[in-house]
Amino acid sequence: MSRSGDKPHPVGQTGHPGELVGVGEDVWMDVIHKMDEVYSDLLQYEVALEEKNAKLEESQQFILSVLTAMSDILVVCGRDGAIEDVNPALEVITGKSAEALRGTAIYELFEDADARDKARQLLTVFGEREVHDCELSLRAHDGSAVPVSFNCTPRFNAVGKSMGMVVTGRPVGELRKAYQALRQAHDDLKRTQQQLLHSEKMASLGRLVAGVAHELNNPISFILGNVHALRRYADRLETYLAAVHAGDSPAQLADQRERLRIDRILDDLDPLIDGTIEGAERTRQIVDGLKRFSAIDRDEQQQFDLAEVIERAVRWVCQAARKDFQVRLDIPAPLPMIGSAGQMQQVMMNLVQNAWDATSGREAPTLQVSAEIDASAVPARVRLHFADNGPGIDPEHLAHVFDPFFTTKPVGQGTGLGLAISYGIVEHHGGQLSVANAAQGGAVFSVCLPLASVA
């Protein structure tokens, strides 16, 4: 707004100064000057006022837009609980306008007498203090209850006098639904994970059974062969003894002895019986090993020989199928350690199995297992290296091979849990499992474990 156009005319220039007795021209000029100054000040004030007004409007608009955008509810009330202002979120819930709500008691917003009492207590008894995350239900416009998590903060004037409260609240219904959905998803995930863990166990059990079946096949088949031979021998011995008891002549007996090859039977008996005992002993050892493996879930603290466990793991994996896979074991024995032999065997079997899988289709597939002992550490430690001549691990995958469910194997051939489970087992035994690619190619898995005492 500009007034420069209707500036008053200086009296000295258009009036009749001569009519005012005793006032000279310069006095009038002074007055006119002053008026000019006052007027220009007035103009400046007006411009400043307009600027301030515009700013005020802008900040009011800003506050309004923030209050409107808030999905949380906001109520400003006096010390007596009378509502002074509310934001649109509360208008939506209650179905009442801010105007209608102003002056009414905040307690009337709550669902039932209980909630109203609780609110009254919070706002009056603890009126000077803050209230956090107190859950009360509001009564919605359709009569339903809307659970809201409230926060109240006391409001003070410029001289620190309490003026009432600022109450904010977050409707938690949606949050609850989202939480329930999240929990459901989490439960489903846990169930799937358990199923996968189970199938990983079944898969390793399958490999184990194949290995064990092969291993048992050998002693059992020679026990069976020996027993059949013993049966045939027994028949011939019975025939010979019958001839002896019948009182046959020495010549007849010598003839029978020759015909029934009794002397050869007598020579064979010892090795046959020894072989059978050995086969039975071997079977017992295998069953022993199986028993140890079945203790996988138990948290054992037993002393066992890690070298033996590695040898058994290699044997069981290798016997399950392909014959061209070479495992070179270069480890000192014994390697006494404390923990669960069954769990350790699962780790070793998984490492050997992975090397086998990785080298399949390669020329002369080989796994080299070596060990370094650090006797200076307390307790002494062994570092085992499983180096294969497979393709190695893609550098992008190096950081993920221990992640549960990480697998590059086709669906149905790998669960991706082998290394994740092994990692946990090794850590549980106070060790570390790590992986790298060898300079000459192939993957190298290293297992560092504490020993019970140096071999």
Ligand SMILES: Nc1ncnc2c1ncn2[C@@H]1O[C@H](COP(=O)(O)OP(=O)(O)OP(=O)(O)O)[C@@H](O)[C@H]1O
């Ligand atoms: N010796 C290895 N050479 C190359 N890649 C390997 C080797 N060992 C493991 N990996 C990679 O790490 C991945 C994860 O191995 P992990 O043993 O955890 O699961 P998996 O062998 O795929 O499945 P599962 O053990 O359940 O049968 C493998 O899919 C493979 O990509």
Ligand SMILES: [Mg+2]
């Ligand atoms: Mg595996």
